[in-house]
Amino acid sequence: MLKVAKKYIIAFPKDKEESVLDLIKDSEGIEIESNFQKEGTDENIQNIDYLISSASFAVNFLSSFAKKESFIYKLNNPKIQVKKEDVAKFKNPGKLNEMVQKVIELEKELSSQNKELKNHNSDLKEIEMFEGLDFIPRETEFSRSFILKLEEKKVSESKFYIKPINALFYKAFLLKEKEQDFLKFIEESRGEIVDYRFPEIPSLQKKKCLEEIRKIKKREDEIKKEIAKIALSYNDFKIYHDVLCLERRQAEAGRKTGKTGILNYMIFWALEKEKKELELKCARISRDIRIADLKLEEQDKPPVAIENNRWIAPFQSVTDIFGLPAENEIDPTPYLAFFFIIYFGICITDAAYGLMLAIFSLIPLLFFKKRFGKNKLLKLLFYGGISTFVMGVLFGSYFGTSPSSLRISFMERLKVIDPIKDTVLFMGVSFALGYIQICFSQIVKIIKGLKFKDADSILGGISWILLYLSFGLYVLSFKFAFLGVIAPIFIFSSLAFLLWEESRGQKIFLRPLIGAIKILQGMIGTASDILSYSRLMALGLGTGVIALIVNQIAFLFKDMIPYFGWIVAALILVGGHIFNLGINALGGFIHSARLQFVEFFPKFLEGGGRRLKPLGPDLKYIEIN
Incomplete structure (x- = not known):
């Protein structure tokens, strides 16, 4: 409603x-x-926003240090239960706010320590590359010294004093007056002068670097212990965050x-x-x-x-x-419910899949009520599972095979239609359901007109439903001969009434033309809408065919692989049928909804309703009792 x-x-x-x-x-x-x-920014709200963002940062940061809760516990307790009188304790939490600021400071320090540690580890790797170096390359008044990266062959050809430091580098000593000749030699040999940027020789610099790393790690451990101690009050930070959100609402209301x-x-x-x-x-x-x-x-x-x-x-x-109805429209939910759930079941058409879907949906609804008890989508999927089970029984499909194959032959008596053999009949059922819902859409239009005293909706709904019913009588006349006389009279009478209704308000000489054009457009649209329901047959057949193929592939591997073939077959059956159920449940939901949005709703609904916009941000962590 x-x-x-x-x-x-x-x-x-x-x-x-x-x-x-x-x-x-x-x-x-x-x-x-x-x-x-008031125009402009509100300083109080800005301050609260800052506190909310700080508390949010603290909660996110402390999450990795707080006591880990099991997955089952989180499902059973999605939010912290807080009594209304306890909320007042967090309204002026000076100590808690100080702890938030402390967390922010510790995070900054920890980030700084991590950065320094990375730098020192990088330095350590670089220093280890120069292991064996026993001097610092420098320029004196009469000499020069270098560290080189050079091919061993070029070293032996050189007339300069060049000796190995380790497997990577060489050291070179020369008189300053020979520097230009040496640089020319390096260029011709495609060598490289390597820069050593540390103040001490590698052995001493490495000791200093390791000492700095030890100090940083010690301080990191101290910071982490301090953070872990603060994280013991992790839930208090969550409550504080949501209490700030409530204060934000109050401040916004005051503004x-x-x-x-x-x-x-x-x-x-x-x-x-x-x-x-x-x-x-x-x-x-x-x-x-x-x-x-x-x-x-x-x-x-x-x-x-x-x-x-x-x-x-x-x-x-x-x-x-789809969106909410406008204030001068009706809620379409009660009117779409029956058709949606029937279409969803037809799209899957497998009793075993329906049973699986119902069980998978029911488990969280029964055992995790706090989190999922009010979840509308899960309840809808449970309904869909029941509908799918019923349709599967009527269509005689159980994991893509017949009841007799699974040794439940007694279920064969409940089978009404075989979708593979009776494809034309299946398509006829799909079109019949489309015809019924299109007729029903005009009844809903009449209900809307009566509620809002809209004569156009009432007359339009009556005129179109009379025409639809007259065509229905005409189709039935092929089966029941006595309707052959009534049907044409009914068709021409309803067409005359519809022509009058569609041309109301027009100039007298334009009425026949405008009325005829509107009727033609309406009939083409109706035919197109009914044809669109063929997707029900296509999806229903698709589910059955994929299930059949999964079974064939599984048993093929069972026969092909000796000893372990049954394990492979079981994996294929489980994985294949779960995939088929998932993909077709999604397709069934989408297409069943599409039939409502495109074929059903436009007859009486435009939408565009506006939702209520409550104050402030939602409460993420607590539920107030």
């Missing part, structure tokens, strides 16, 4: 502002208008509050239920707080929300992909 938010104004004494804002910040269903928002000498006031959007809850809470604070309805202005676009019972709510996952 579509719920349209209303516009309200709340007025409250100045001294009750903090209490009122505290109530509003906790609400997920109130959107505050920015009529009184959008209009202020006078005695009373403050605020304009907001809310659903009726949220408004009543807020009234009750405000009554406990003060009798002087008043909430009143506001008349909508021309430019106002009310936010909307969808609420359905627990059986229909999972199908909101489909509607949410």
Whole structure:
């Protein structure tokens, strides 16, 4: 059901502002208008944003130092449960904020130490390359010394004093007056003068470098121990982060509050239920707080929300992909539910796959309720698994094979259609379902017209559904002869009514032409829509064929490979069928949804509804009881 938010104004004494804002910040269903928002930046909000980003950084950084929680524990406890009265303890957490700043400082120091350690390790590698060097190359008044990288053959041909240092380098000593000849020799020999950039000889420099590395590692260990000690309060950092988010909401609400000498006031959007809850809470604070309805202005676009019972709510996952209906439309979720789930089952058409999908969806819903208990998509997949199981039984497919092959011959009696042998019949069923849903779309259009007292929707829906039904009678007349007389009369009568309805409001001499064009466009569109339902047959056949191929390949390998063939076959069967289920469940969901969006919705729905925008960032880590 579509719920349209209303516009309200709340007025409250100045001294009750903090209490009122505290109530509003906790609400997920109130959107505050920015009529009184001051221009420019708000210093308080900027400070809170800085604290939130700092706390977020601390939480992310400490995660690798905090006690590791098991995967199962995380599934069972997705958020920290916090009592409302305990939240107040974190509103002025001077010590915790100091710890956040300390974490940031320690992270900077640790990064600096890591950088230094990398530099020293790099230096150490470079120093080890010069192992065996017992002097520092330098220039004196009368001599020069160099470290060279040169081919051994060129060394033996040289007339200069060149001796090996190690396997990589040579050392050379010469008089300063011979320097130019030496440089020319190096150039001609394609050698290279190597720079030694350290102040001590390698043996001494290596000792210094190792000592520096030891000091850095010692300090790193000290920092990590200090961080690990702070990480014992890891959950407190998470709570602090979300409490700051609540303060951000409150500050944002305060910024959008209009202020006078005695009373403050605020304009907001809310659903009726949220408004009543807020009234009750405000009554406990003060009798002087008043909430009143506001008349909508021309430019106002009310936010909307969808609420359905627990059986229909999972199908909101489909509607949410399309978008919300506008405030003057109806919620399509209850009307698409039956068709979507039937189409999903037909797209997979395998009883075993349906059973697997239902079990895989049910496990998290039953055993991990805190995280997945409200997950609409998982519930929808569970429904889809049941639908797939039923369709699989009717189509006689179990992992791509027949019931008799699996020694459950009694299930053969429930088989209605063989999709491989009865392909034409399968296609006819797909088109019949399309025809039924297109007819039903006009009924929904009539319901919408009655709800909003829209004569065009009512007359349009009636005229088109009469035409659809008349064509249905014509098709049935091939089976039941007595309808052969009624059907043509019904067709021409409905065409005349539709021509009148489609040409209403036009000039008298243009009515036949415009009406005929609109009818022709509508009939072509309807035929195209019904043909589009052939995808149900294509996907249903595809699932069965792939399952059949997986079985054939598995048993082929079983016979080909002696002794271990059954292991390979088992792996192929498990992997192949899981892949087939996954890819076709995805395809079934997408195409079943597409039939709603493209063929069903346009007959009565435009969309474009606006969601409520609650204050501030969402709470990532805590749930307030």
